[in-house]
Amino acid sequence: MNINFQTQTGTLQLRRWPLNQPNTSLQAWDAADELLITHAIEAINQFAATQQRQPKVLIINDSFGALSCALADCQQIQVNDSFLAEQGTLYNRQQNNLSTQNLNQITSLDTYPDADIVLLKLPSNHSYLQYILQQLAKVVNDKTVILSSAKAKDITRNVMTMFEQSLGPSSASLTVKKCRLITSQFSNKPQQAKTVTFPIVWPLEGTDFTVVNHANVFSREKLDLGARVLLQHIPQMQDHYTVIDLGCGNGVLGLKLLQQDKQIKLILCDESYMAIDSARQTIANNLPQQLAQCQFIIDDCLQKQTDKSADYIICNPPFHQQQAVTRHIANQMFTDAKRVLKQGGHFRIVANRHLNYAEVLQRLFGNCRQLAADPKFVILEAIKRS
Ligand SMILES: C[S@@+](CC[C@H](N)C(=O)[O-])C[C@H]1O[C@@H](n2cnc3c(N)ncnc32)[C@H](O)[C@@H]1O
Structure with missing residues (x-):
């Protein structure tokens, strides 16, 4: 370099x-x-x-x-x-x-x-x-x-x-x-400025929920295709689980986890300030009574999370940084997830088929199961074993 x-x-x-x-x-x-x-x-x-x-x-x-x-x-x-x-x-x-x-x-x-x-x-x-x-x-x-x-x-x-x-x-x-x-050159009379109101709020298909998206947040105006597949395979929660929505964006995955109405602690992490605030607003608008169960954390992957502290981590990993297409952030997320999971904890992701993340998770965790697939995406789960 x-x-x-x-x-x-x-x-x-x-x-x-x-x-x-x-x-x-x-x-x-x-x-x-x-x-x-x-x-x-x-x-x-x-x-x-x-x-x-x-x-x-x-x-x-x-x-x-x-x-x-x-x-x-x-x-x-x-x-x-x-x-x-x-x-x-x-x-x-x-x-x-x-x-x-x-x-x-x-x-x-x-x-x-x-x-x-x-x-x-x-x-x-x-x-x-x-x-x-x-x-x-x-x-x-x-x-x-x-x-x-x-x-x-x-x-x-x-x-x-x-x-x-x-x-x-x-x-x-x-x-x-x-x-x-x-x-x-700033002019006091800009031409007919078309003011767009941010954040944008859109209905989440098949639900009564609405999703809040600040201007710089992933999937600004509609559900991401990968997120749509993962929403169909949201894991079943148990009371007192600590769960992480890693790279939470607008919080749509966390919202579906909370909808199960279990006594979980939900940590939503992202590196974008607009994502974190969007996630907070998405949950506050739809499930205000469960906001107290949530923590919203600006972070680089899971750097701020302690080892062996989470029962479940779900993730729709990013495939670029700024304008550059890259796998290194996803790889860092996988490594951090393994460190932060308790023994027996689960890591569930959605990924584009061609990325072959099954192999990466298999190498890292020593196991990886494909739970579902469609022509474009796969749902993968790895378990942290001793
Ligand atoms: C593919 S989007 C998924 C967003 C949301 N979970 C969904 O499914 O619609 C990936 C998210 O990862 C976030 N991200 C990118 N790099 C990150 C990093 N180093 N640490 C934490 N989050 C990151 C992005 O800001 C983005 O919100």
Whole structure:
């Protein structure tokens, strides 16, 4: 993996987070970061020269902290939906001996603070982009420098319309290393801003339940196909079980577990702040009397859970991190699940057939049963034996 990142401010050593990445060709930054940094440095220098003070910089969606590290001298507020992005930023700042005293990390659901310069790395999810632009429109003014970047292929007419409607006149630069920079000028009268209300709430098929989805949560508007199969194979609970919904997203699997009305303790974990809040709202809206049985935990897989503490873990594992398709998070979830299960505890997952997770679980747990299958998915269960 190339970890040497050359910027105008020097060479940084940046790593993707978590560190155990099998695909060594992936870097912790890309050309869209480079473009944003070049223009940010110009804007910061110009601001300091004209205003006689350092600007306050708001950095949104900085996957592994490349922007934060390259601009480490300025006062920064970094907004992320991802706990891994927060951790990656802290790790990379520490590894490069960059103080974190001028860094304030806030989550995607916090109110954005005002800022002199906004740097936005475009998310691939358009709902989340719309949400970010709506939050920005509440705090920027016509003097705020607003710079955004992405791969040129992702800056479509639709994306430019979102910027213009939410913020005001916006233009995209020529393409540099397959990326473009969007410069926006906030106008007090944005064109007919089409405000979308988040979170989105949709009915769960075949039930009276509704599911709450914040803008950046998996399966935003309807049930995921894998989750649909797993919902048909939700295990039978017993009173006093400790159960974990690992990578809970909107909480739809946990909701079905609670519906059995057993005295279980349910732990819902995810690395997305929006997922955790969606899960909390999904359960609060549908089974408010069972909310007290639940804990909602932001985590990287099951790092915060103690060994041999759970009776059952259910999981619809992720297959990508940011834009990269990867198995390493699923693998980490499997390893953590084995550590956290009690002897005799069960781990049940849904997976795409072609991923061949049965073999992975068989190797790890020494057993794995296929409980069901359809043309696309399998339901697998492994038991922790001594
Ligand atoms: C395929 S989705 C499943 C969501 C939900 N359980 C469902 O079935 O609809 C995978 C979930 O794993 C979460 N996730 C990804 N990486 C994670 C990590 N390192 N730790 C915890 N959760 C993670 C994602 O945010 C996403 O919500």
